[in-house]
Amino acid sequence: MAELLQFLFSGLTVGAVYALVALGFTVIYNASGVVNFAQGEFVMYGGMITVFTYDAGMPLWFAAASAVAITCLIGIVLNRLAIEPARGASVVSLIIITIGASIVLRGIAQIVFDKQIHRFPAFSGDTPLLVGGATVLPQSLWVLGGAAAIFAALYVFMTRTMTGKSILATANNRLAAQLVGVNVKVVMLLSFALSAAIGAIAGVLVTPITLTNAGIGVGIALKGFAAAVLGGMGNPAGALVGGLLLGLIEALTAGYLSSSYKDAAAFVVILLVLFFMPGGLFAARTVERV
Amino acid sequence: MTRPGMKTATLIVLIVLIAAAPLVFSGTYHYRVATLVFINAIAVTGLVVLIGYAGQVSLGHAGFFGIGAYACAIGATHFGVPPLACIAIGAVLSGAIAYAVGRPILRLKGYYLAVATLGFGILVAMALTNEAQWTGGPDGMIVPSINPRGWFALAGLKVKTAVAWYWLAGTVMIVGAWIALNLKDSTSGRALRALHDSEIAARVAGVDVTGAKLQAFVISAVYASVAGSLFALFNQFITPDAADFLHSIELVTMTVLGGAGMVLGGIVGAALLTILPQALTVFQDYESVALGVIMIAVMIFLGRGLVPSLANALRRRPA
Numbered sequence: 246m247a248e249l250l251q252f253l254f255s256g257l258t259v260g261a262v263y264a265l266v267a268l269g270f271t272v273i274y275n276a277s278g279v280v281n282f283a284q285g286e287f288v289m290y291g292g293m294i295t296v297f298t299y300d301a302g303m304p305l306w307f308a309a310a311s312a313v314a315i316t317c318l319i320g321i322v323l324n325r326l327a328i329e330p331a332r333g334a335s336v337v338s339l340i341i342i343t344i345g346a347s348i349v350l351r352g353i354a355q356i357v358f359d360k361q362i363h364r365f366p367a368f369s370g371d372t373p374l375l376v377g378g379a380t381v382l383p384q385s386l387w388v389l390g391g392a393a394a395i396f397a398a399l400y401v402f403m404t405r406t407m408t409g410k411s412i413l414a415t416a417n418n419r420l421a422a423q424l425v426g427v428n429v430k431v432v433m434l435l436s437f438a439l440s441a442a443i444g445a446i447a448g449v450l451v452t453p454i455t456l457t458n459a460g461i462g463v464g465i466a467l468k469g470f471a472a473a474v475l476g477g478m479g480n481p482a483g484a485l486v487g488g489l490l491l492g493l494i495e496a497l498t499a500g501y502l503s504s505s506y507k508d509a510a511a512f513v514v515i516l517l518v519l520f521f522m523p524g525g526l527f528a529a530r531t532v533e534r535v
Numbered sequence: 536m537t538r539p540g541m542k543t544a545t546l547i548v549l550i551v552l553i554a555a556a557p558l559v560f561s562g563t564y565h566y567r568v569a570t571l572v573f574i575n576a577i578a579v580t581g582l583v584v585l586i587g588y589a590g591q592v593s594l595g596h597a598g599f600f601g602i603g604a605y606a607c608a609i610g611a612t613h614f615g616v617p618p619l620a621c622i623a624i625g626a627v628l629s630g631a632i633a634y635a636v637g638r639p640i641l642r643l644k645g646y647y648l649a650v651a652t653l654g655f656g657i658l659v660a661m662a663l664t665n666e667a668q669w670t671g672g673p674d675g676m677i678v679p680s681i682n683p684r685g686w687f688a689l690a691g692l693k694v695k696t697a698v699a700w701y702w703l704a705g706t707v708m709i710v711g712a713w714i715a716l717n718l719k720d721s722t723s724g725r726a727l728r729a730l731h732d733s734e735i736a737a738r739v740a741g742v743d744v745t746g747a748k749l750q751a752f753v754i755s756a757v758y759a760s761v762a763g764s765l766f767a768l769f770n771q772f773i774t775p776d777a778a779d780f781l782h783s784i785e786l787v788t789m790t791v792l793g794g795a796g797m798v799l800g801g802i803v804g805a806a807l808l809t810i811l812p813q814a815l816t817v818f819q820d821y822e823s824v825a826l827g828v829i830m831i832a833v834m835i836f837l838g839r840g841l842v843p844s845l846a847n848a849l850r851r852r853p854a
Contacts, residue, residue: 344830349831505665519640523642
């Protein structure tokens with residue numbers, strides 16, 4: 246029982262990170278129809294900038310805040326230089342463009358920082374808590390709480406504020422949104438900034454547990470993408486469920502079956518879900534245009 | 536694009552290029568890089584059929600490349616099958632797997648298809664990494680060599696191994712290109728291109744959409760597998776990296792960069808992305824940055840790929 250509990254905790258922690266990355270995918274996908282494979286690099290920059298600012302002698306909160314702010318800027322620049330000019334390109338072209346962007350961002354990180362593995366201290370120490378016979382790192386609670394807070398904040402932002410509603414409107418119908426006076430360009434910019442911030446926060450939260458280096462982006466992006474598709478591309482609730490589910494499947498496979506095939510289990514489940522529910526668990530609301 | 540001279544012209548251009556390239560080569564290294572270009576071009580030609588003709592994405596084609604490569608390594612090492620026969624076994628195996636997974640996968644579209652093929656590729660790479668007793672695990676395994684020099688010697692020609700490989704891979708690439716070019720104008724090829732433009736219109740016109748997609752998927756898998764086999768035999772060493780996600784992306788990028796709709800475009804893309812990293816290593820740390828920037832720039836400014844865009848520009852220029 247304690248063992249199962251242990252697997253559930255670690256699965257939920259990792260799953261929360263996947264959920265945040267999937268949420269980042271969702272925000273950009275909804276505003277622009279682009280799946281941004283550079284999403285994992287946002288997580289990497291969140292962690293790496295914090296590490297280097299902290300090592301330079303800044304307080305941890307300041308290091309984290311500047312990491313999120315700088316990553317936001319990176320997201321905006323990415324939109325301006327790579328996504329906006331490619332408006333209307335095919336799915337394959339967009340995949341290549343964002344993967345190209347991820348290669349560029351990783352390369353820059355290797356030049357600006359280094360290729361080593363880094364971490365910074367956990368927010369409230371490394372003494373594990375005992376819960377029902379299982380141990381939980383305090384940082385795991387930060388990850389779970391942080392993810393919950395971001396989801397709640399995003400929900401309020403999207404449904405209660407004018408800016409959030411204009412993002413939703415653009416996601417629903419770009420042209421109609423433009424007609425009622427939504428500045429679509431600003432919405433795009435905003436969603437890239439938002440998505441980058443979410444990714445960076447995920448990076449800040451999880452780095453004390455998983456460590457970071459310049460090359461972690463690809464793996465994280467794949468998992469986040471898989472989680473987003475599992476839940477149903479473009480659906481924030483789907484991102485949450487897909488991410489947590491993916492984390493749990495991985496942890497349980499690693500615990501009970503084989504740790505070397507934990508990534509395989511995730512993809513087998515995704516393939517099965519897609520075979521039987523081609524739109525993901527929360528099938529997208531959008532109607533296919535003929 | 537379907538002018539009758541196009542096919543012959545493409546083949547002649549390719550043959551002339553292959554025949555003329557050694558004139559500027561100075562040493563084994565150039566022959567080896569060119570051989571790699573041909574091998575990648577074979578896999579990419581398969582993707583031209585899948586992406587360019589049929590309009591379906593696959594982010595897992597390195598999986599088939601890996602199956603072909605390991606068929607040669609495992610078949611020869613563990614079962615004593617002659618390497619050349621292993622190429623065929625790998626191709627049949629890849630085709631069969633593509634047929635089996637293609638049925639459910641190809642019902643998906645766009646990003647869903649992308650993630651499903653991605654998942655498939657990752658599963659193959661993972662199996663190759665973890666089944667160490669067969670594959671040597673992440674460290675890879677040695678592949679028994681074949682030496683095409685002997686065949687040239689039979690014909691009374693004296694060549695170095697690298698040179699022999701150059702002609703062998705070049706010939707296979709030409710054959711592959713010839714098949715793909717013929718396919719384009721065949722009934723099946725027209726069906727594929729019809730569903731590329733509009734699946735519904737194709738269906739209305741009586742095209743068996745599911746069957747046509749599956750056909751393209753199987754064909755492209757066989758191309759990738761043959762390329763993988765040749766790579767393993769040429770390199771005499773293989774690691775699971777050959778099957779991983781990044782290699783899949785590399786293959787798709789080659790295809791789209793040169794121009795997915797044309798066999799020649801795919802080959803140019805393969806040449807570019809094989810040679811460029813070799814050339815960029817002088818910039819060391821900036822290599823990947825430069826590569827990424829080139830990928831983005833070509834996609835933004837030459838949306839249909841290098842070759843079609845350039846061909847268009849030339850055609851539009853007043854004579």
